[in-house]
Every structure is written in C-alpha cells, then in structure tokens.
Amino acid sequence: MPSAPAPPPVLHPRFPASSFSCPRRTHPSPRTRPRRLSAAREMPWPHVLTVAGSDSGGGAGIQADIKACAALGAYCSSVITAVTAQNTAGVQGVHLVPEEFIRQQLNSVLSDMSVDVVKTGMLPSAGIVQILCESLRKFPVKALVVDPVMVSTSGDALSDPSTLTNYRDELFSMADIVTPNVKEASKLLGGIPLLTVSDMRDAAASIHKFGPRYVLVKGGDMPDSSEAIDIFFDGKEFVELHGHRIKTRNTHGTGCTLASSIAAELAKGSTMLHAVRVAKNFVESALHHSKDLVIGNGPQGPFDHLFRLKCPPYNIGSQQMFNPDSLFLYAVTDSRMNKRWDRSIEDAVKAAIEGGATIVQLREKDAESREFLEAANACVEICKSRGVPLLINDRVDIALACNADGVHVGQSDISAREVRELLGPGKIIGVSCKTPAQAEQAWNDGADYIGCGGVFPTTTKANNPTLGFEGLKAVCLASKLPVVAIGGINATNAGSVMELGLLNLKGVAVVSALFDRECVMTETRGLRSILTDAFACFRS
Ligand SMILES: Cc1ncc(COP(=O)(O)OP(=O)(O)O)c(N)n1
C-alpha cells in the first residue's frame, strides 16, 4: 500500500519555525497576555493594525488599508489619527483626533489582540509619532511598516512639517521598512531633487541611514516612463522592481494600499522582498481591473481592492469545490511517456500522488475512448481515496462518465462556458490562457483556474509558443482566477517561477519532468521538495 500523500501545503502558515522576525521586537510572553476565552482549536488569522487617517471618499487611508488586508487574507484593526473630508477632487478638511485618544485606541487594540504587524499612514503631528513609538515599546510587534504620508496625491498637506524630525529620529529606527514615494523621499532628505533611478538609489541609501532595516523608494510618480520602477534597499544591495504603469485616473490610495499589502504579507509570514513583490503585483492587478471604473468627478478616483469578488453570473457557485492551493504541484499524465517507460496510467498516477502531487490531470491524447474511460474510472478511485482532485483533459464526455472532479480545456477546445453548462457548478474547470484577454474570458465563462504557458520551451506539446516570465506575469496580473504555470517546468527552474511573487500563481503543472523519467515517485517528491523550499524561502 502506498503511504498516504502529504496534505497540500498550507500556503500561509502563521509564523513557520523560521518566520520573519525582527530581533529588536518579540511578542510579549503568553503569561503577560490576557487569558483566552476558549480552549478550542485556534484558527490562525494574520493581523495588521493600521495607524492612519480616515478618507471620507473611501479610496485611501484607513479604508484602503482595511480593503487591502481583506483582499490578501489578513485581519485589519485600525487606530484613527485624523478624519479627513476628502473626495476625488482633493482634501477639503482635516480634523485631528486628540492625541490622548489615539493613545487610548492603541492601548485598546494592542493590549487585547495579537497584532503581528503595525502599518502607519497619516501621522499628522509630532506628538502622535511619539505616542506611537511609546506604544510600540510597550507592546512589541513582529514588524513595523512605515508609509511616511506627508502630502496627499492632490497636493494637500497631511502632516505638520515638525513631524519630519520625529519620523527620522524616532520612528524610522524602529521600522522594518519605510516606503516613501519620490516626493516624500526628497522631503525626508531636505528637499533634494530626485529625477532619475540613480537618484532614487542614493535616496534609499540615505534614508536607510536613519535606521530602518529596509527602504522602498517608489518611482510611480517619476515622469515619462512606461514602467513604474521602485528601488528596494536592504542596507547592502539594491533591487530594481519593475512594474507596468497602468493608464488610469483611479490611482488614489495606491501608496496606502502598497504599504498595507506589504504588512499583510509580512503578517502571513513572508520575507520582506517577497512581501514587497506580492504587494506591488497586487496593486498593479487592482489598478488594471479598475482602470475604467468611475467614482466621483475629480481627477483622481479610487480603485477596487476586492476585484476578485466580482462574480459574473457564470462564476456564482462555480468555485465551491475548488481549493486553489491544490494547484501547487499539478501532475499531467502523458500516454506516450507511460508507454515508453512501460507503466500503466494507474501506476503513474499512484506514484505521482505518493511523491506529493496535489492535483492530477489525465491528458491521454492517443487513447481510444473505451480504454480511456476504463483508466479514468480506475484513476478516479485512486485519487478519491487519496483526497487528490482528478481532472480530464479535453474530454467532457469521459469526465461525466467517470464522475471526475473536473475538466481542463484549451483555446481550441469546447469553451469553458459550455463545459460549465455540461458539468454544472460543482466541478472544477481549468482553461489554458496565453493572454490577458483570454484570462478575462475564462473568468467570464465560469472557469476555476487558468493554466498558463509554455513558460519555458517544451517538446511535450507541439507548436506551443513560449511565453517566458513576462507572458506569465501579464496573464497572472490580469487574471482574477488562480493560475498554474505550465511548459518546460522542471527541478532546475521551478523555484524561479515561484519566486516571481505573483499572488495568484498557485503552482506548477508538469508532464515530462515527472512522467518521462524512470521513477515518477522520486521525481515528484524531488520537485515537491523544491517547491516547498522555494515557498518557505520567501515565507520565512
Ligand atoms: C494545467 C494545464 N494547463 C494547460 C494545459 C494545456 O491545455 P490545452 O491548451 O488544451 O492543450 P492540450 O493539453 O489539450 O494539448 C493543460 N493540459 N493543463
């Protein structure tokens, strides 16, 4: 009997053994914590506390932070420092919350809840910065993300100039990351002009001297570039992060969203660079999906953080059965390869699951229908008993006849919408997509996931264009659905695919690197361990 397969990875474990940790701060010992009300099994919920201002228009500040955290799966509590009267035209008024009441809010949240990460936005006075630092010394947290909000995108002042000194001298030395845009970076450095990427690097290095562990200087406001380039600096090395500049008026709240997304990812256990990559990809995706939305009459509109919740009629009810984490290691069979190695489909599937495959697709291009159905019936039993979903490539008739968990179709197969009509809402439907437009169509048609590739050249599928990382990234950013990468993926390159930091890229689908090998189980086990390591590496 094969041993039971390892369960699909928990992709967001809370504080894995080697979780992101800041040596300067630790959680207080459990004894200093209030007693828990119940001894029931605890559900992990990464927790971000945002200390920021309210935006009555709902696009930035506290409102953006809560939506970003919700979209990324983190809980968000909030300490409100100021209430602004604000809309898409600008800031019409600011009402500061009394400092002692800010202290009270901080105390209420931090004394009761297990906050993982604190993220700061609008800190309008020097006194508020001091109170926050005092609270953080009293209630240490795992990480501190400081977005040095000073001026709104409409040009209105959100912070008294006297806070600059407290930011630099007190808060920055406690921060894990500081995320100024070029205007803020310039202000922090006494007004020096930042006109080039090289200036941004110099600014990041200078700000790092104030004490944060990492600095991200955001170049979204730099003129005349089709790219949004940010500079990440860890005190030794610079990383240039390139993103597409999305043409839209709906950019209000991008800074708050980026910082709170970094905080959410840190709370989930990411390393800093990975958290920044995921956050940047998330903002780019949200802007892309919101580019034509119209809210308000002013020059700068809000965008939709929760774009993935928008379900066209075909998607309603379609994803109930499907856990996107099961795409982690997707084994796709191939009859020619199995023949070459003299093994049955059933043995190939058993071995892949034993090695750690988290989902299986029968892709049997040469099989006769009757022979295919017999093998599919056997594989359904094998997969069911091991808790691994089984999908059928192309053949809806076979999937219906063997009661498989779903079907995978491509652009020249019967459409996902028709497959949904035939299979009903409870089954899994995957669609191959090479472009953002196809990804949009797959979502509208009620698919559950996208297979995107060939990422690398492959000989398994003839005449299949290679998309590279750029093509994969474009599809992932445009897709509201989870994505699995396919094409030429093997033990050597799988880690680099996962390291792209694409939030909805859930795993890799592999044919030859598992099945065109002598021992399917060993190859699958090896690949699974590489993926798990790559994942742990940026979740550590
Ligand atoms: C997970 C996954 N992604 C993509 C494909 C390719 O499907 P398709 O484009 O229909 O090509 P064929 O596999 O039918 O040749 C896939 N099978 N699985």
Ligand SMILES: Cc1ncsc1CCOP(=O)(O)O
């Ligand atoms: C089915 C398919 N679709 C896009 S590439 C591909 C083949 C993947 O096979 P391999 O993992 O052997 O490159």
Ligand SMILES: [Mg+2]
């Ligand atoms: Mg097909």
